[in-house]
Amino acid sequence: MELITETSTGYVPLYRQIKRLITDALVTGEWAPGQPIPSEIELAQRFKVSQGTVRKAISELASQKLVVRHQGKGTFVASHLNEPTKFPFLRLSPDKGPLVDVEADLIDFWRIKLDEESAANLSAVAGSTGWLIRRILAPEGVGIIYEEIRLPGQPFDFMEEKTILNHNCMLYSMYEAEFGIRILRVEERVKAVLVEGEIVDRLGLLDGSPLLRVDRVAYTYGDQPVELRRSYCNTSNHHYQNQII
Amino acid sequence: MELITETSTGYVPLYRQIKRLITDALVTGEWAPGQPIPSEIELAQRFKVSQGTVRKAISELASQKLVVRHQGKGTFVASHLNEPTKFPFLRLSPDKGPLVDVEADLIDFWRIKLDEESAANLSAVAGSTGWLIRRILAPEGVGIIYEEIRLPGQPFDFMEEKTILNHNCMLYSMYEAEFGIRILRVEERVKAVLVEGEIVDRLGLLDGSPLLRVDRVAYTYGDQPVELRRSYCNTSNHHYQNQII
DNA sequence: GAGTGGTCTAGACCACTCA
DNA sequence: GAGTGGTCTAGACCACTCA
Incomplete structure (x- = not known):
């Protein structure tokens, strides 16, 4: 640009x-x-x-x-609706061959109070209500990515589980169609981590397996942050792809 | 673009x-x-x-x-010489504060025969001679990144250790000044891995510490690959940063 | 003040889409 | 064939750099 x-x-x-x-x-x-x-x-x-x-x-x-x-x-x-790619900002690719079809499975969907850090990153008030979405992304049906998504109460207050399911877990399409929020760009911070317990279980791994942790902030018009996302990726057979010019 | x-x-x-x-x-x-x-x-x-x-x-x-x-x-x-940033394509940032000064320490520098995979990625002949450079990058003097760099014999045949040292380990500047090769873009594949032995030692970590492994192919004019690089990053206090538009 | 890249205009024509 | 974005021109003037 x-x-x-x-x-x-x-x-x-x-x-x-x-x-x-x-x-x-x-x-x-x-x-x-x-x-x-x-x-x-x-x-x-x-x-x-x-x-x-x-x-x-x-x-x-x-x-x-x-x-x-x-x-x-x-x-x-521009619109995320009717796009050919279901997850437009997803940077994970199989080591061999192209990313074909990604399935998304909702784990759960809760109201939460935003902790101080999340609130700060969303330029919201600490302690105000928001949403937590947990899901699994499964390229070719294999669960590879576990995600926790945090949303502010405003403008996502009137959201229901079926809102998400109606859009097949395609969240950015859903934000746009249901709330008029279009995600324009995302910033990501990537780390290698060891995690225990549920996350590892959900990905069918053993404790001690290294995971790629991707922390994302998604922005809409006016560089306003509207979504926080933490993804844990099993990179045994996949990788995070990037190009730098 | x-x-x-x-x-x-x-x-x-x-x-x-x-x-x-x-x-x-x-x-x-x-x-x-x-x-x-x-x-x-x-x-x-x-x-x-x-x-x-x-x-x-x-x-x-x-x-x-x-x-x-x-x-x-x-x-x-455009030129990598006289650039303000010493490592122009380095995507690693401290979790807190900006990246200030990065030191580079050469570990060793050998002639090698390119294995099949490396040769293929460099569009060179398997078994032909090339170079292996190993080094440590140390932001604020702390060793955070271990790197293995593979170069084809052509056009890097007449290279010496002092060639590297004269340029303070700033390889892209060196390629340009000494060999007329300007790196235009790089492609990276990132994974979370567990590594044992020397690499972990060099970074002052214990076996079982998760590392970020970045595999890079660097391209010059005409999209010709001229360098392979595998970096292992300690992401305890640093992260790989990316923006997607 | 001369020279550079940056902006802006008006107008001609081209490639492409769709009815 | 009408309408769209895409290319190309010639010319005027502006912002910025440097001597």
Whole structure:
């Protein structure tokens, strides 16, 4: 992604101002996820700038994956719904061959009080109510990943187990469809750990098996954190994949 | 990065052709790392296209980090030399606070015969000679990472221990300065493992301590793999950091 | 003040999609 | 064939760097 920092003189290029206006419209939901936004020509008329300036604004939005462009068809608000990949940010791959199908099994779903650390990471109030979701992800039917997901009460207050099940445990689709929360990016911290007890049991391992622990914070518009997730991965036959440019 | 795929009709936009010409000049070393390439206006004249078309080509090269643009100064061939960060692709951070200074200690440096797997990953011939470098990375002086690095004989044939030491173990700078090989991107596969013996000893740990194992393939121009690296990281107080957009 | 990259415009034309 | 995004041009002007 290209980065353009604001100058000390306070100069902000026109296309950046336009980008802001379009982003605002995206955030307020003027155009729904998956739906087209107005054409470049229409937006140029609306904002009284040239098509090129609108293009430059939209190009940045596309590189941030806020919108998706399709030549000949239009520009669409990005969405986790109807995506080909069920778990779009999942970085785990089998050592051999591609990741084919991942099954998700809900273990349980509780109301909790957010502890101090979780609350801080979610910019919520410590002790306020939230949710804890526990589940297993099973590529090709084999349980490889155990996950604990913590959500703030706001905006997820009216959630039920069946809300999750209706979406086949595809949480980011669910957040979007049920709560209008679209996950834009995630930050992860990865460690190697030894764990005992239930987690190891659930993954069918023996105590003393090393696990990959991935702590994730997921962000929506305005860089607001809305989900915490701790995943324990059995990396005997899988690996966490990453590319650095 | 924006991706533009070639169409089935074989149509390749002009700016893509220009990009290819500039890339070729970068690969053949027409302009040296750290040095400026000709201005956009000069390149436009040279290739007989508009400045805008050259800009679009250079923008893509900049987003791939093949070149770096500085407003008012020019566009420069990217380089690992004179970079602020000593280990540009290192993803390990302390759990608290920023990564300040990393020390590197060479353990040893041997000629080896490349085993079948390493050779395949380096697109070299199995059994051909190569190098094995072993070292420790120590943030704030504490040994946290043990690394084994494998290099093909070509183009690294004339390498000596002092070559490495002269560059303070900053290998990517060394490859560039001594062999004209610039690392452009790396792919990593991360697992949690248990290791015994020397590696654990070197990191001052007990047998049974879980370690993060990072397998890296480093690529230069033309997506050619030129280095294999296996790193074992003590993640007691550090973590592997990643962002997914 | 000369030279660099960065922005913005208006307009032409192209590739692609869909009815 | 109408409408979309994608490319390309020529030209004006702006922000920034450096002598």
